[in-house]
Amino acid sequence: QITLKESGPTLVKPTQTLTLTCTFSGFSLSTSGVAVGWIRQSPGKALEYLALIYWDDDKRYNPSLKSRLTITKDTSKNQVILTMTNMDPVDTATYHCARSYLSTIYYFDFWGQGTLVTVSS
Amino acid sequence: DVQMTQSPSSLSASVGDRVTITCRASQGVSNWLAWYQQKPEKAPKSLIYGASTLESGVPSRFSGGWSGTDFTLTISSLQPEDFATYYCQQYKDYPPTFGQGTRLDIK
Numbered sequence: 001q002i003t004l005k006e007s008g009p010t011l012v013k014p015t016q017t018l019t020l021t022c023t024f025s026g027f028s029l030s031t032s033g034v035a036v037g038w039i040r041q042s043p044g045k046a047l048e049y050l051a052l053i054y055w056d057d058d059k060r061y062n063p064s065l066k067s068r069l070t071i072t073k074d075t076s077k078n079q080v081i082l083t084m085t086n087m088d089p090v091d092t093a094t095y096h097c098a099r100s101y102l103s104t105i106y107y108f109d110f111w112g113q114g115t116l117v118t119v120s121s
Numbered sequence: 122d123v124q125m126t127q128s129p130s131s132l133s134a135s136v137g138d139r140v141t142i143t144c145r146a147s148q149g150v151s152n153w154l155a156w157y158q159q160k161p162e163k164a165p166k167s168l169i170y171g172a173s174t175l176e177s178g179v180p181s182r183f184s185g186g187w188s189g190t191d192f193t194l195t196i197s198s199l200q201p202e203d204f205a206t207y208y209c210q211q212y213k214d215y216p217p218t219f220g221q222g223t224r225l226d227i228k
Contacts, residue, residue: 046125046222047165047208048219049216062216096164096165098165104170104212106215106216107155107167107170108155108165108167109167109170109176110164111157111164111165111167113162113163113164
């Protein structure tokens, strides 16, 4: 059974750095072709792709947010970590992690439920 | 970025109805199009990829089609568990982009 679960702070202040962790099971990020990405969902807005990391540690970022994002992985812990700097109230959203495969990259077949992050002073 | 425009934004229907949701891409994405279902407080669930290929375990009442830059998700006979929000996503062009969602409510 494949599961992904996001964790992190529920409230951050403007200008702070957000760190989110995706802990997954049922697959390995050391398997060739596997990738894990982050997508966020703001109230009243479309889903927005943020970043993705491949099994070989290659990384991709949404150009609109690239300067603020860092994605890393800890294969031994089955975790992917996303950091986002200089948080703003417009970054208030539910943040999801999801699995993808090289053969259909950026199509996400399994998602986590998401974690709601509110940015407010 | 490729813009994905879904219509309608909301839809009311009854159990047993046939419904179709449309997604239009602002430029060609071939068949690199996925559909997801999301219920409140739940993870999005993948339904269809490659515009028309059903994910394993997805009921056959769901189907996907496409012509040019227009894509459709059809539910042939609505079941109570189908009332949810549906999103399309293109994954041909970078960055991948999503439609704004179609909320399907019980009439």
